Structure formats: C-alpha cells, structure tokens
Amino acid sequence: MADGGLVTPAERGGRASWPTAGKRRRLTTYWRERCSGRVVTAGWPGVYADRGPGSDSRMMLPRRDPGMPHNKAVLSLETNPPQTFGADTLDRVVLLEAPIDGVLSAYLDVEPSETQREGFEAALLDLWKPLREATKDPDVAGRLEEEIDRINAYVRSWDEPPGRAVAIFSSAPRDVFVPIALDVPVLAGARFGPRPHVLPLIAALDEHERYCVALVDRERARLLTVWMGRVEQRIEFEEPLPGRVTRGGGWSAGAARGAGRDSSRMGPGRIHSSQGGYARHIDYHVDLHVQRVVAELWRLSRRQAISRIIIGGPPEAMSALRSALPRSLAERVAGEFAGELFASDAEILGRVGIIEEQAERAHxxxxxxxxxxxxxxxxxxxxxxxxxxxxxxxxxxxxxxxxxxxxxxxxxxxxxxxxxxxxxxxxxxxxxxxxxxxxxxxxxxxxxxxxxxxxxxxxxxxxxxxxxxxxxxxxxx
Ligand SMILES: [Zn+2]
The missing domain is CATH 3.30.1330.30 (Ribosomal protein L30/S12)
Incomplete structure (x- = not known):
C-alpha cells in the first residue's frame, strides 16, 4: 500500500469481521477524532465531519445482532434495483446513520455513451484510492474494504449502467445498500463516515427544478412534466373543432391539422352561412380549449412543485395560452418552443435542458x-x-x-x-x-x-x- 499504514482485510487473510466491543469503542473515538481534522475523502474538499444538531438522537435503522455475519447476498441490479431519485429517496438517505459502522457514499459518473466497462473499473479505482490512502486505522480500513467490495461487486454486475450517474450508500453491518440512479451528471467522489454524504444529491436537486412543458394548438394539448432529465408525467387531450361544409362536400374538423396556421378563414369555397359567425364559433371553441389547458396546468402546479413552465405550439395558439395564464403561472414561463406540437420526448428534454441551464444560471x-x-x-x-x-x-x-x-x-x-x-x-x-x-x-x-x-x-x-x-x-x- 502506498501509505504503508493500511492493511486491507485481504492482506490480513480474511474479510472484515464485526468489531468486538473494544474495537467498537475505538471506532467511536475514531469518528470523534476525525472531526478534529483527519481527512477521508475523495473528489470533494473537506472531511466528512458534519455532525450537526441532533445527530446522536436519530438511530433510525435497527442494529443487527453483532454476532451475525454481514449480509453476504450477491449484490446486483436484480437483487438491488436502483431507486429513482426524488425527495422521498433523499429523505430516507438523509436519515441514515451509522455512527460506529460507518456508511460508504459513492457517486459514479457513468454516462453510457462515453463509458466502457473498463471505464467503470478505472473510475472505481479513482474513487477508492484517496479514501484508502487517508485511512490509517486498521479497523476502519477493514470496514472500508468491506464496503468497497460491496460496491465493486455491484458495479461489476452491470451489463448496462442504470443511469447517467449512480449514487450508492452502503453499510453492511446495518444491512443498508441503497443505489440511486440519476439521469443527470454528478461530481464523482466517495466518502466514508458516520453519515451518508448527500451534498451532491442536494446540489443536483437544486440544479434541476421541475418543469412543465405545455404544447398546444387549436385542438390538441400535450402537457409534460420534466424533472431531473426525465419525463415524469404526461397529459394529452384533443378537442376537435366543430366541423363545417367544404367545397368538396365533406365535413372536415376545423383548421388544417397540425399546419400551425389558420387556413380556414382564407380557405376557398366555404359555404358556411355566416363567415363571421363561424369564426366566432371557432374562437369560442379555441377559447374553451385554452381554458382547459390552463386548468390542467394549474392542477399540475397544485399537485407538485412546478418551478417553471415552457409553452409551445403554433404562434396563434401560444399567444392565446399566454394571455389566458393567470399571473401565478405566467410568472413561471421560462421559455417558448415555436410550432413543435409533435416534438419527440428526446427533443423536448433537449430543449428543456438548454432553457433550464440558462434559467438557472440567470437566476x-x-x-x-x-x-x-x-x-x-x-x-x-x-x-x-x-x-x-x-x-x-x-x-x-x-x-x-x-x-x-x-x-x-x-x-x-x-x-x-x-x-x-x-x-x-x-x-x-x-x-x-x-x-x-x-x-x-x-x-x-x-x-x-x-x-x-x-x-x-x-x-x-x-x-x-x-x-x-x-x-x-x-x-x-
Ligand atoms: Zn454549543
């Protein structure tokens, strides 16, 4: 070992075992000493020493019987499917405490298009190296190696990474192994300490607000909520305009479908009895449609925190929607897509990403x-x-x-x-x-x-x- 002070369990001829009472006391002292400045960190500056208010009173997870061996179950995507990231997941991770055993927190950037399997191995080694170098206490080093083994085994079981980045929190003595798949990149790094290191997750949460994309034309609406690079929810509805007789003799529903331009007013051969009356009738229906879009937007924003709204569609429909939005929603409009009612999810996510980045930087x-x-x-x-x-x-x-x-x-x-x-x-x-x-x-x-x-x-x-x-x-x- 590079620093000479570390003996891994493998070098001691076995896996890390549950510490004896004496060892446990020493480990408790160890965390305390860590708070006076020893560094066990990778990727980020600073030591894991944020023992904040109330840290001793929150023993949220049941202790296992110290006599029992640690969980030897195979860790894989099947046995431990990654959780999707949300406020609930974060709450559960934040409550995790292991003042004696320690929790290993690891953030891996695994952009699938850029990382090969060999890339994971290299990325894992980069994560653990500074942690190993900083861990002098043989008991702590033993515990650290046990956790590193678990995360290594998990990552090696992947055929495909489960997201663009993965956060993993592992504490074998507490039977804790929480992988969280993220669709956004994070700063890679690892820490071993009495509490999970959640700052990068919170920074990711802060960086990505929930967006609602409202795409409308005169008859159709697509509403999508987008959060952390993912379409969360979609609402689509269609309210065909009332038909009218054309020169061809057939009924056609409203204006040219999807053309994004009102061709009906200029259209040849209309035989509607009152051109103005028909236009007013259409306006009435478009108005009802826009009101429904506003109502759905309002409902969505009541149910979940919609930070920003992006509107899109043909210019006419977009301006009708813009003028119908109540102030509380209008204030949140962060951008517009012109004329793209049928954009694919990937296109929409790409556009949201750009607007999100600009809006966040400007804010x-x-x-x-x-x-x-x-x-x-x-x-x-x-x-x-x-x-x-x-x-x-x-x-x-x-x-x-x-x-x-x-x-x-x-x-x-x-x-x-x-x-x-x-x-x-x-x-x-x-x-x-x-x-x-x-x-x-x-x-x-x-x-x-x-x-x-x-x-x-x-x-x-x-x-x-x-x-x-x-x-x-x-x-x-
Ligand atoms: Zn005080």
Whole structure:
C-alpha cells in the first residue's frame, strides 16, 4: 500500500469481521477524532465531519445482532434495483446513520455513451484510492474494504449502467445498500463516515427544478412534466373543432391539422352561412380549449412543485395560452418552443435542458447580484463565511448561497449551536469545547435545513462573483 499504514482485510487473510466491543469503542473515538481534522475523502474538499444538531438522537435503522455475519447476498441490479431519485429517496438517505459502522457514499459518473466497462473499473479505482490512502486505522480500513467490495461487486454486475450517474450508500453491518440512479451528471467522489454524504444529491436537486412543458394548438394539448432529465408525467387531450361544409362536400374538423396556421378563414369555397359567425364559433371553441389547458396546468402546479413552465405550439395558439395564464403561472414561463406540437420526448428534454441551464444560471446571477447590492446598503443580506455562519446560527437566513463544490475549514460546536472560521475554545452558548470541521459548507447546509432556509448552489458567472466572499445569504430580517 502506498501509505504503508493500511492493511486491507485481504492482506490480513480474511474479510472484515464485526468489531468486538473494544474495537467498537475505538471506532467511536475514531469518528470523534476525525472531526478534529483527519481527512477521508475523495473528489470533494473537506472531511466528512458534519455532525450537526441532533445527530446522536436519530438511530433510525435497527442494529443487527453483532454476532451475525454481514449480509453476504450477491449484490446486483436484480437483487438491488436502483431507486429513482426524488425527495422521498433523499429523505430516507438523509436519515441514515451509522455512527460506529460507518456508511460508504459513492457517486459514479457513468454516462453510457462515453463509458466502457473498463471505464467503470478505472473510475472505481479513482474513487477508492484517496479514501484508502487517508485511512490509517486498521479497523476502519477493514470496514472500508468491506464496503468497497460491496460496491465493486455491484458495479461489476452491470451489463448496462442504470443511469447517467449512480449514487450508492452502503453499510453492511446495518444491512443498508441503497443505489440511486440519476439521469443527470454528478461530481464523482466517495466518502466514508458516520453519515451518508448527500451534498451532491442536494446540489443536483437544486440544479434541476421541475418543469412543465405545455404544447398546444387549436385542438390538441400535450402537457409534460420534466424533472431531473426525465419525463415524469404526461397529459394529452384533443378537442376537435366543430366541423363545417367544404367545397368538396365533406365535413372536415376545423383548421388544417397540425399546419400551425389558420387556413380556414382564407380557405376557398366555404359555404358556411355566416363567415363571421363561424369564426366566432371557432374562437369560442379555441377559447374553451385554452381554458382547459390552463386548468390542467394549474392542477399540475397544485399537485407538485412546478418551478417553471415552457409553452409551445403554433404562434396563434401560444399567444392565446399566454394571455389566458393567470399571473401565478405566467410568472413561471421560462421559455417558448415555436410550432413543435409533435416534438419527440428526446427533443423536448433537449430543449428543456438548454432553457433550464440558462434559467438557472440567470437566476443564480441575479441572486448573487442582489446580495452584493444589498450588503453595502445594510439591507437584509450577508456576505462572507463569518457573517453567513452567524446569520445561520441566529436562524435569520432566508436563502443560503454557496459556490458548488467549494467549502471552508473552521470550528463548530458539537451540539450545532455555533460555527466560526477563526479558532475559539468553547461554544458561547453551551460552553462545550468546539470541534475542528473541515467542511463548513456541509455544516451550513444542515443548519439551513434545520432553520427552514433554502439553499442555492451557484456555478459560472454567479460563482465567480461570490467566490471572493466564499458564501452569502439573503436574510429574513
Ligand atoms: Zn454549543
């Protein structure tokens, strides 16, 4: 081994076994010491040491009998199908705790079009190398190898990766193996610690809001909700316009189907008794149709959080829809597709991806700009780690703004009262000695959740503007 300090279970002549009581005590101490600055991380800066408020009271999973061997069941896509990612899945992962046994969290980028099987093997080795190098304690190293074996076996069982990226949380002593398939790329990395590392999942959630795409013409409507690169739900309906007699003698339903242009008014040979009356009649039906589209959109947005709406279709139908939207929905329109009622799902997802990226970057840039403008005017906002952490401690943060993938080291109360960059000895609230934390972004995130603040991870232009300050927030007061 490169660092000389690590003995893998294989080198010790066997698999990792359940630690004895003495070992368990040492492991508990180990996690505690880890919180004073030892690094076991790959891919991201900082140590896994975010023991936040209430961490000791949430033992959510039943302990297995320590005498029992760990789950030796074969891990494969059949035995452990990947879960699709949603707020529920995230909730369950967040509640997972293994203060003694540890949880291995791994994020693999497995874009199917770019990664060959050999690519997975190389990617796995890249994930584990820094973790192994940083793990000096032989007992912890044994546990780590046990978890690495499980994830390796799982990934090797794939014929096809289950998504563009996969997050896996594994803790054999607790019978936990949670693979989550993601249709969006994530920052690859791995951590071994008493809690799952969920920051990349939350960053992915933040990056991908739920969209509703409403494609309409005069008779048809297609509504699709899109989230995390996937079509979640679709509603399609058709309300044919009333027929009319044409020169050919047949009845035809409404305007030229799908032509996206109203040809009926100019159409030759119409024998409708009153041209104006017929047009009004059609307008009436189109109006009813548009109202139904609005009602469906409103219903969808009531049922789930629709952050943004994209409308599409022939210009006439699109403008009818635009003017019929109530303000609460109109505010969320983030883009338009001209004349593409019959676009395929793949085309729609591609378009949403582009609009989403632009909308998210624009939103982030505006948010950081607002904070930068508010602070000198003493309006409710803060800039810089110190002021942001203080505001978080006070519960005043409305929206916490962090640069994606960046963090800072500092000190925090083990009870979660307080965090600072500059060394202090004891927490001013409870007088407990403070612990050193290498990842205050994770601390801040937990604190934000605990105080109902929202969190925004920024990239690009907004990240460049925020980076000199490290972090910022808008405040409630
Ligand atoms: Zn305290």
């Amino acid at each position: 982030e840039a505006a948010l950081v700009k607002e904070i930068l403008e508010r602070v000198p005017k003493a309006e409710p906002a803060v800039l810089g780690w110190d002021d942001t952490l203080t505001a978080l401690c006070d519960g005043r943060v409305h929206e916490l703004v962090l640069v994606e993938g960046e963090t800072v080291a500092g000190y925090a109360c083990p009870e979660g009262h307080f965090a600072v960059i500059e060394r202090i000895d004891t927490c001013p609230f409870c007088n407990e000695p403070v612990w050193q934390f290498d990842d205050l972004a994770a601390w801040a995130l937990r604190r934000a959740f605990a105080t109902d603040a929202t969190v925004e991870f920024v990239r690009g232009e907004a990240a460049a503007a925020l980076r000199p300050h490290g972090a910022g927030a808008t405040l409630r007061y």
